[in-house]
């Protein structure tokens with residue numbers, strides 16, 4: 600089930616980056632800016648979410664038990680925490696102070712919420728976590744920042760711990776409307792399927808993945824990747 604990835608696959612330093620069409624440029628930038636407010640982001644997320652996809656994530660990918668120690672990297676407004684069993688321990692990091700403030704207001708002592716720039720800062724105690732989540736984060740960062748983040752995520756995981764990532768993706772056979780909507784994402788580093796695999800595969804040699812088309816209420820394509828932390832030292 601797990602794939603061994605040839606890291607030479609991508610060869611690309613610069614990911615597939617798209618620019619919004621110039622006619623809609625200003626409007627798109629206003630939407631991106633609005634989404635920086637925690638309450639706007641929460642409304643958008645609630646609108647776009649689909650129960651069957653959410654269940655797929657929880658049951659087949661996150662697989663959190665009450666004893667699981669979760670490190671949520673780019674935790675946003677904490678919506679993933681709401682889906683987890685009450686007793687799972689949880690630490691969330693995000694760069695946006697408004698999102699972190701909202702997480703603290705919503706969840707209080709239920710989790711530990713820390714403002715962190717994941718592209719450059721250290722985070723998470725070494726070897727302490729069973730599961731690291733990167734939900735909607737890699738496509739916000741360039742390759743160098745992603746590698747820094749992935750190395751740190753690996754350091755924070757116990758041997759046998761897992762990383763799960765979820766991002767917008769370009770892939771062959773994609774519906775044109777999905778491709779267009781993905782190209783408007785405020786994350787400016789949406790990549791092709793093979794580029795995500797090569798990137799994560801540089802730090803975690805054992806991975807499996809799935810590309811999902813049209814699983815939320817707007818036309819969109821996602822890539823899910825699960826990586827297992829083996830005992831070998833991080834690269």
Ligand SMILES: C[S@@+](CC[C@H](N)C(=O)[O-])C[C@H]1O[C@@H](n2cnc3c(N)ncnc32)[C@H](O)[C@@H]1O
Nearest residue numbers: 673674675693694695715716717718734735739
């Ligand atoms: C698409 S949102 C996903 C949020 C959350 N994981 C969710 O599922 O709702 C991407 C998140 O990554 C965060 N982010 C982007 N760049 C970051 C960075 N350099 N350091 C920390 N967080 C970052 C954003 O603030 C935002 O909360």
